[in-house]
Amino acid sequence: MGDVLPVVDTDIHSVTDGKHIQECLAEPYRSRWASGSRGPGHLGYWNPNGVMRSDTKLPDGSKIEQTAENLSKHFMDTYQLAYGILNPAGTLHVGLSPDPDYAAALCSAGNQVVAEDWLKADSRYRASIVVSPQDPHLAAEEIHRCADNPGFVQVMMPSGQRMPYGQRVFYPIYEAAVAHGLPVAIHPGSEGVGVSGAPTASGYPTTYFEWHTGLTGSYLAHLTSLVCEGVFVKYPTLKFVLVEGGVAWLPPAMWRFDKNWKALRQTTPWLEKPPSEYIAEHIRLTTQPIEEPENMKHLHAMLEMFPADKMLMFSTDFPHWDGDTPDYVARSIPKSLQKRVMYDTAAELYKLPEVIHGE
Numbered sequence: 001m002g003d004v005l006p007v008v009d010t011d012i013h014s015v016t017d018g019k020h021i022q023e024c025l026a027e028p029y030r031s032r033w034a035s036g037s038r039g040p041g042h043l044g045y046w047n048p049n050g051v052m053r054s055d056t057k058l059p060d061g062s063k064i065e066q067t068a069e070n071l072s073k074h075f076m077d078t079y080q081l082a083y084g085i086l087n088p089a090g091t092l093h094v095g096l097s098p099d100p101d102y103a104a105a106l107c108s109a110g111n112q113v114v115a116e117d118w119l120k121a122d123s124r125y126r127a128s129i130v131v132s133p134q135d136p137h138l139a140a141e142e143i144h145r146c147a148d149n150p151g152f153v154q155v156m157m158p159s160g161q162r163m164p165y166g167q168r169v170f171y172p173i174y175e176a177a178v179a180h181g182l183p184v185a186i187h188p189g190s191e192g193v194g195v196s197g198a199p200t201a202s203g204y205p206t207t208y209f210e211w212h213t214g215l216t217g218s219y220l221a222h223l224t225s226l227v228c229e230g231v232f233v234k235y236p237t238l239k240f241v242l243v244e245g246g247v248a249w250l251p252p253a254m255w256r257f258d259k260n261w262k263a264l265r266q267t268t269p270w271l272e273k274p275p276s277e278y279i280a281e282h283i284r285l286t287t288q289p290i291e292e293p294e295n296m297k298h299l300h301a302m303l304e305m306f307p308a309d310k311m312l313m314f315s316t317d318f319p320h321w322d323g324d325t326p327d328y329v330a331r332s333i334p335k336s337l338q339k340r341v342m343y344d345t346a347a348e349l350y351k352l353p354e355v356i357h358g359e
C-alpha cells in the first residue's frame with residue numbers, strides 16, 4: 001500500500017439476510033421468525049436522520065451494507081481498508097429477548113449466516129460471535145461452536161443488561177472466550193430493551209437525543225463492575241472491548257477509580273494494583289463516536305490522559321448516521337497515535353495477518 005496508512009475498521013454493521021436466518025432456524029423457531037417475532041423490539045426513539053444512512057442506496061435499489069459484494073466494492077475498496085470487523089445489524093439486541101432459548105437460537109442462526117454469506121466472500125472480513133448473555137451456558141456453547149472458524153475474532157454482547165457484566169453469572173462466557181483467545185465486546189443500542197434495565201440509573205429518557213447522549217452511563221457501570229468484581233484477576237488474559245461508547249469519559253473515571261481504591265481497597269482485596277492499571281491492560285475502546293470539541297487541542301489533551309496508544313482502535317460505525325471516515329479520524333488525532341489507532345492495536349488484538357488484502 002506504499003505510504004498509505006493501513007486501516008482496520010473495528011465496527012461495521014453488515015445486514016444479515018433474514019430469509020437465510022429463517023432457513024438456519026429449526027422449528028418451532030423458524031415459524032416464530034416467519035410470523036414476525038424477531039427479538040425484544042426497540043424503544044421507538046425517533047432519530048430524524050435515520051439510524052442507518054440513507055445515502056448507501058445503490059442505483060439498483062439495494063444498499064451497500066446488505067451484501068458482502070456491495071460492502072467490499074463500495075466501502076472496503078473506497079477507503080482501502082485492510083480489514084473490517086463485522087458487528088451484524090439486527091442481531092446485536094437479540095440477547096435481551098425474555099425467551100433465552102429463542103434468543104440463543106437467533107444468535108446462532110445469525111452467526112451461521114455471517115459465516116456463510118460474509119466471511120467466505122472477502123478475506124478482509126472478520127466478525128463477532130454474537131451471543132445471548134441471558135443464558136451464559138448457551139452463550140458459551142455458541143462460542144465453542146464458532147471459534148474454530150478463524151473469521152470470528154471476538155464475542156459480542158449487548159451493552160443493555162439487567163445486571164453489570166462483572167458479576168459471576170457471566171463467567172461461563174468469559175471462560176469460553178479465554179479458552180479460544182477471543183476478546184469480549186459490548187455494543188450499545190439495546191439499553192432499556194427487552195429484559196434489560198432502564199437506559200439510565202434514573203429511568204427512561206424522552207428523546208433519542210437524550211438517550212444517545214447518556215449511553216456512556218451503562219459503559220461506566222459495566223467497566224466499574226468488571227474491575228471491582230475481579231474479572232481481570234480471575235481471567236488475566238481476557239481483553240474487553242467497549243464498542244461505540246465514546247472516549248472522553250474514561251480518563252476521569254480512571255482517576256476516580258484509583259482515588260477511591262486507595263481508601264476502599266479492603267472491599268476488593270483481590271485487586272493487587274490500582275484499577276487504572278487493570279483498565280489499561282484489559283480494556284480497549286473504539287473511536288466512534290469520539291468526542292469533537294471545537295478546540296481540537298482539547299481532544300489531543302484528553303488522549304494524553306490515558307494510554308490511547310494501546311487502548312484506542314479506529315471504527316467507522318458504518319452505515320450509522322453519525323459514522324466517521326478514516327481520513328477524518330486520522331487527521332483529528334495526533335500523528336504519533338495514527339498508526340497505533342488506525343491499525344496496530346486492532347491487528348494485535350484480533351491477531352490479524354500482516355499480509356493486506358489486495359497486495
